[in-house]
Amino acid sequence: MATITAPRPDVQSARPPISARRRRGRNDLTGYAFLAGAVFCFALFSWYPMVRGVVMSFQRTRRGVTTWVGWDNYSRIVHDPSFWTAWKNTLHFTVLALILGYAVPFFVAILLNELRHAKGYLRALVYLPVMLPPASALFLFKYYAYDPSDAGLFNAVLKLLHLPTSQWMQSSTATMPAMVIASTWMNMGGAVLIYLAALQNIPGELYEAAELDGAGIWRRIVTVTIPQTRLILSLMAMLQIVATMQLFIEPLILANGAGTQDSATSVAYLIYQHGFFQNDLNGAAALGVIMLIVLAGFSAVYVRLSARQD
């Protein structure tokens, strides 16, 4: 991020002050003209909604009349019977996705970095699912992979390996792992490529030195690879938590929203439910604010932890 705060080379300092100032003013105007379009879009679709979301969460609109209602929306949303289930499911998904979707791409990247052949093919292969529209990929999983009968792809493979088959989305315990598998398959390509970039920046001498000290492959990963990629690893962990907390399309398509016995309901799905089915945009906005606060809490912990490491 060094580029953002890079000192501006002051080319104008040699010129007489008055003309410099006039020039500066004209430059400013041109600069603002170039910025205007993007700033307009940010203002209307990012900055203003951010404020509006908080304001809305303390209001209630009924028949076109908006009134201030204090914490009413918050108390209504917390007392929604699905509120705690949604949080439990979302955190469950976040943790499972972190175990599977975080460790797997890292080791896949290490593996790909060691292979000297078919580099382009393998990188393209891993990234291919990222390009698919999630709705397309999820219908594939829903109908062909997670078919609860033995005609489904996953059950057929499990049977071939003489393992017990699963009811997948029809079972309240298999729903969560099924969503994590589909989500990891769809999304891991981006993480793999980012880790690969980080791995390529590790100086080869470090491995050489570790090997001379008698470190085996696993010890070299622990003492060289992980410390050398620590920054990107912790950044990706944070990004992944933010992304997985927004779990929405997987429950919507795979589990028709709530899933068997509410096993798929997520916080994001609850926002959608309240906003667009229960005609409760204000309650949905309140839940959005709660989600923002929880994520801000995670970020604070992250900043603390990474500050301590340095």
Place this chain on the structure above:
Amino acid sequence: MTRTLIAESQLRRGRGRLVYGLLLAGVLVGFTLIFIGPLYWMVTGALKSGTEIAQTPPTLFPTDPQPQNYADAWSRLNLAKLLFNTFYYALGALLFQLVLDTAAAYALSKLRPRFGNAILGLMLATLMIPAMVLIIPQYVTVIDLPLVHLSLLDSPFAIWLPAVANAFNIFLLKRFFDSIPEDLMSAAVMDGATPLRTLWSIVLPISRPILGVVSIFAVTAVWKDFLWPKLVMPSPETRTVSVGIYAFSGGTPMNIVVAAAVIAAVPTVVFFLIFQKSIVSGLTAGGLKE
């Protein structure tokens, strides 16, 4: 090439070579199965008849291929219209982003007006706000724009304008522009070139690689998006392809739905095969290095 975890020499020798060969073969087969396998299953599954798809164990090749499924999907879901809509939204979002975000990044990098860094900071701050948190207030804004009280529902601007508010792309562009030497710019200014002229004939031609990466991101983002287009394009005539398939999935046989899902994925896969090199290198080199 610098050395990696395992030394080159170790892989060339007897046992190392054997292990490497086995590993390579395993990875090639395994990864092909994991990443192409499901796609194969999807394409061939949609060719099977309703009875064949329910058969146990499932068949590897469709015994009696039904290309009719694809034709049915095409006509029943009106896929031509849905694909056209999606393409139209993606193209518009791309143009808006190329013009407005490039201009903004150029201003922040080279013109540097007062408070430029503060504006950049406010833009980057939006990266910290998850999309789901903003979805309700954004929707409320779009159905009743402040001051003018217009609704953008079913208007392509409801997709194009929010797409411009993309801090990541502005950041990528700005960082690239920062690396363009100042001398090159001041030479143009000496020659009396206006900022627009400098942007057009000096900055943009050098920036082709990053413009390519940003364009790819812009197009795929619109093609993959689901919830936002579902909310702001409620009419059947304005739907995107993903939303259209979802809307039809309830009352349509599953082979037809999957056939439609295959057709919806074809443009992105073709796009990927064409731009695969720039996508992969753009992500590995331009992504989060530093």
